[in-house]
Each structure stands twice: as C-alpha cells, then as structure tokens.
Amino acid sequence: MKEMEPFSLLVSHEEAEKIILSNTKIMDRIESIDVDSAVGRVLAEDVLAGQSVPPFDRAAMDGYAVIAEDTFGADEREVLLEIDGVIHAGEVSSINVTRGHCIQIATGSPKPEGADAVVMVEFTEKKNKKVLITKPVYPGANISKLGEDIKKGDVVLKKGTFLTPAKIGTLTALGRTKTEVYQKPRVSIIPTGTEIVQPGQPLKPGQIYDVNSFTLEAILKKNGAVVQRRPVITDDPKLLRRGIESALESDVVVLSGGSSVGERDLLAGILEDMGQVLFHGVQIKPGKPTLFGLINDKPIFGMPGFPTSCLSNAHIFLIPAIRRMARLPSGSERTVIAKMGKRIVSSSGRKQFLTVRLEGGVAHPVFKHSGAITSMAQADGYIMLPVNLDVIEEGQEVEVVILD
C-alpha cells in the first residue's frame, strides 16, 4: 500500500474483451483419450470411417426377406411364400432365398443371399410353414444398403468438433475406443491477500475465508480448464513474484484476490516488471479493479477481490477467454426472460452486472454490495445493464443469464 491512487488504464468492457481475446492463444496441444471420457472435449483429428456403416446390407424392419418380384400383385392375389428359416439379430444365414421362398428376419440382421427386399411383418400373416404377403414391395424395400449411412473413408467428424453425447456414440459406431482431442488449458489460481485464509482453518482477527479461488475453480472447470488452486500468497512483492513465476508453468494465471488499490498496484508493478500490463481497471460495475497482462505471452488475470465482482468478471472476461483457448463453442450460457421485481436505478455511468434471484418468472435483485456473500448465495442469475441505461421499471422484461 505504498501508493493510494485511483486506477489508471481504465478501459471499456468492449475494449477489455478485445484485448483479452486477442491475447489468448488457442490450444494446439493434443492428447489421446478414451472415447467414453471424451464428452465435452474437442476433436483434434478428422475421424474417418474405418469401415462402412452399415457394414452389410441389412433389414430395416422386422419381417420377411423376399424376392420382390414374388410379391408383385400381393394386394390383388394370394401370395404365399415358403419360410426357409429365421435370421435373428446378429446371425448370418447361409440359406439362399429362391423364388417362392423367404426367410423370417429381424431388424438389423444381414440380408440373406438371393433376397432383394423385406416385407414388414405388419403386411404378412403366418400360416404354418408359409407366410401370406398382403402388400407388394419394390426391390430394395426395407433394406439398408452397405455404406448407405457412411462409406469407408468418409470424414464422419471433423477436427474441431465439440464432442456431445451423440458424437461420442458416432465414434463408437465406428469402433473407436480412443480419440485425439485438444488438451484443456491449464489454469493456476493464486489467492492473494494477507487477510485470506483457506477454509478449514480457524480465523484470526482481521482474517476472512477464501471465496474467490473456489468460485473461480468451479467456473473454470465447467468451462474446459484444468485448474490448480495454489497456496494463498500474502501481499509481499517477493512472494507474489515467486508465486507467479512458479504458476507460469500453466497456460493462464489467475490472481483471485486483493480488493484494495494497494494490492492492485503491487500486482501491476510486478506484472510491468515481469511482462506487461494491458489494462488496469474496467468501466464496469462491480468489477472495476480488474487487471490483465502478459508474461512470456501467457495471460495473467488480476481479478477483483470482492466476491461478487470476481464472479461477475469471471463471467464477463474469464469464461469467454478460457472457452476460446479450449476451442469450446461460445454462447454457452442459458438465458431466460423474466419480469423485474423491483424498480432499478442505475446511475453509475458504467456497465452494470446485477445479480438476481428468480422466483416464478420474476427477477428480484439480490445485490447488496460487492463484498456481500448473500449477493452470491441468493443469485440464480444476472442481468447486464448497459452504460446508458438509467432505469428499469418494475414489471419490465429483462434477460437473465443463468448462473449454473
């Protein structure tokens, strides 16, 4: 706390966003992982079909494999075919279907030689060893052809694909057990502040428990990062410097604390010395005292110390940056439309992030002040109020971003 001056290098929300996104590198490290743990990851390879799907001509319906020509006129005359056998799912029949004959077949089973169509069971009537066909079929009817879905060598999933459950199923359909994905960005969180104590330890006078590293860890993990929470560092320049140096083994360093101008300036000084500060303060409320810089081309975030400010800026800046690095699709946040439960007057001249509790389609503000834990405890989501907005009337519709 050598100097106690107001923030310099204040930028707008949009400028801050631009600076951050143009200084975060998209991951290009790759790893091979098990397909059944790959959901939520991003493909780092084009996935080619090693074989065709279906791998053989197969029945698309339960019924009888026939020679289509035998069924022509079945709606006008009696067509009775001799049943030569049954093909259950997973079986292959060596019986050839010949004129006047058929084979009972289950959906998905390979079409027997000779047959060129399947009559659905709904249009048949079994009569002892024979079956009455009540509707004609054309050649190829109710048969999925080899490679009809995917041809051997086709690119089925492209590099960069976000792996949803459906895409995991696609990989296993091709017989894959492993897949190449981009590594997750590694983020180190350093809680800073002499007053910060890890939960589980007793509080001495003047101390408070660490909130931000845990909130940030949860947010970052949900957004595609591998997170390492590091020990609390007090406001000692040497220790802070050493802590940052050691955290630089990660791809990103997030300093989660320190609410005072003094703490901010200490960090800014170290950052300027070790690399560069790209902004120091954003025109946003809460969350003004956010710092961003680079050391060895690695992004360093100095988050505001107040829990709500830290939460808000994690949503505004950190999530987009980390998702971009991790190659995850943007716009992952869910929103709902709600009616404002109370008249809101915004006179900050800054963009405002307002936490709300949702109840029966109504958004009730829960923001007390940036330091309040209850603002976080009760928040179901948040509203972004633009810089030039003065008033939201009670009952007015607002878009609430869900905090989940």
Added chain:
Amino acid sequence: MKEMEPFSLLVSHEEAEKIILSNTKIMDRIESIDVDSAVGRVLAEDVLAGQSVPPFDRAAMDGYAVIAEDTFGADEREVLLEIDGVIHAGEVSSINVTRGHCIQIATGSPKPEGADAVVMVEFTEKKNKKVLITKPVYPGANISKLGEDIKKGDVVLKKGTFLTPAKIGTLTALGRTKTEVYQKPRVSIIPTGTEIVQPGQPLKPGQIYDVNSFTLEAILKKNGAVVQRRPVITDDPKLLRRGIESALESDVVVLSGGSSVGERDLLAGILEDMGQVLFHGVQIKPGKPTLFGLINDKPIFGMPGFPTSCLSNAHIFLIPAIRRMARLPSGSERTVIAKMGKRIVSSSGRKQFLTVRLEGGVAHPVFKHSGAITSMAQADGYIMLPVNLDVIEEGQEVEVVILD
C-alpha cells in the same frame, strides 16, 4: 423372436412422461463430500453461518479511518488529520483513533477502535504525516458492519439448493470444507442384442458396434447420474434375466438396445414376469419402441435400438426422469430460434423429434432414418414437431433444442 406382433400398450408422449415421473423416486441418500468437488450437486442440509460475515467491522473502501464528526464541514473548511498508522489488509491495529487523528486503512481491514467511518482515498490529499479531508462523511460511512451480510446462525443456503460456482464460494466463505449432498442416482446400462459388439473388438459378419450405451452414458453423466456400463447381453431370456437381476443393485436400469419386435417382446415378457410393464411403445417418431416398467419399485427403461431413436428418447424421457431423481433443476436444455432450411412434411400422426444441423441461424434437417449414424454425427440440436403439425415451410422460425 417367438412372436412378431405390432406393439401393444402404445401411449402418448404426455402419458408416458406422466407414468415415468410418477414412478421415479427422488433420491434421499446423503453423502458428505469436499466443497471443491460439490459443484453441480444438490445440498442435503441447511447451511447455517457458523460465524457472522463480515466477522468484524471492516473498511469497505481504501482510505482513512476517522471519527466522522472530525470531517463535518470538510467541504467548506480545511480539515487536516494526523495519520497515526497504517492498517494493511489482514492486519489488526491496536491504535485507537482519537479526535483529530486517523489511520490509513485498506479495503477489508478491520476498523480500528475509536473510528466510526472511512473517508475514501479519492477524497483525501496526503500531506507528510497528515491528510487533508476534502469531503465530510457520516458515522458508519464506508464501513461494513459485523454480521451485516450474514449473521451467525442464519440459514445461508437451504437444503435442496443446486450448487453453482457462486454457491461453492458461499460455502467456503463460511469456512466449510465438506458439505452434505444428495447421492447421485446410480444407473446401470445394459447393452442388449446378439449383434452388438463393444468397440475395440473386430466385427464378425452381421455384427455392429455398440452406440447406445456410450451415448446414454454420456447423457446420463451430464444429468447427474453415476453410470455403470455393463457387458453386452445377447437375446437369451436367461442371460437377460440374470443381467437385469444383477443390475437391480442400481437405482435405475436402462436396456440400451434391441431394435426388433422380437427383442422388445422378450424384454417385455421378462419385465412382466419380474415386475410390471407400464407402457410398451410411445406415439412418437422416432422412438416408438420404448418400454418402461418397474421391478422392485425400480424403474426399468427399454430404449429403442436405433441410435437416433435412443438419443431422442433419452432426451424426452430419460433426462427428465434422472434429473428429477437427482433433484436437479428441470429445464436445463438450451434452445435457440432458427429458420428452417427446408420444407418439412410430417405425416406420421405421431409427435416427431427431428435432428438438425445449425449453420448461420438456419436449421438443416439431418435425419435420414433412425438407424443412421450420420443423423447423430451431424446433429447440433433437435426440433419437436407436434402431433397435429403437417408442414413447416422453408424459412419458418423453429425452436431448436441444443444437443450438448
């Protein structure tokens, strides 16, 4: 494949939903887990504040701790106060603030004895050992009172709360390292079908790779379940029965396969014998051959064998059921509005689930047929077409549920 008859016990989508939801029990088993792994879980305890937050009167701003009365008139006359010391964050000062004196203080630091307000640094000017106050403050200004945010003994988070990152931070603010949450429902997935082979093994003629168990596993895990994928069971009544019996150690059993009427009927027979079938077939397309029943009060789902049908019914039936059991908030799916890329004619007389690919705000249908892997590989989301809908025109706006 003893009997090959069309499905009986066909119910509507709404009836099926009602039957499923009224037969799934909400979890009441509890476990204690580490707070830093509790995100996404549901609180099984009321969390009380073990101490007040803030735990002491503290400065809400960087500045000077003063006696408010000393500052009265500071906008009109020169008020110079003697600086008796500095309180850095985390420090406690033993100095008493007396009339005409003050102590420099950092945000979050405990208010020193004697002082009753903080003057923000912005409204001061340091002059050697003194500070010029340029704006008066009222008693209590810029001070967060002990317990102002949370009082010792307050219920901060209620039983049943869904633990978001902000709520994890709330727990650690109270010093918690462990928390009681509801256990996740345990789901066993049994892939069925003689033709089904696990990925990684070579395919024999007539065989295909397991798709559904992997898709289902990913979906269920994302929706709050602990999943056990079990070995493939062929269409043998004894093995199937034994497989289900052993899977009944779970809370829910999902049979992920078998596309044919024969396989369905086999399962229905076993279910009727061991428990009861509640429906067998739903008026929905794709995904008609879905079966639901109970054994020992435990829900048993027989999913359709075709991958797209299985995916669709997992979204329609399985996700709501599992989320209800897990006590997770409903309505977790993200939707976007898109323009239909192609005219769609629906003539099934059933509700229809149509997979689409999204590109520049346009929804392109990717559905070929229920067995097609490409329908899954390319799907970004799906549209639900009501029973009575015949046509969606090209360019018409539709709501797409994101598959993620």
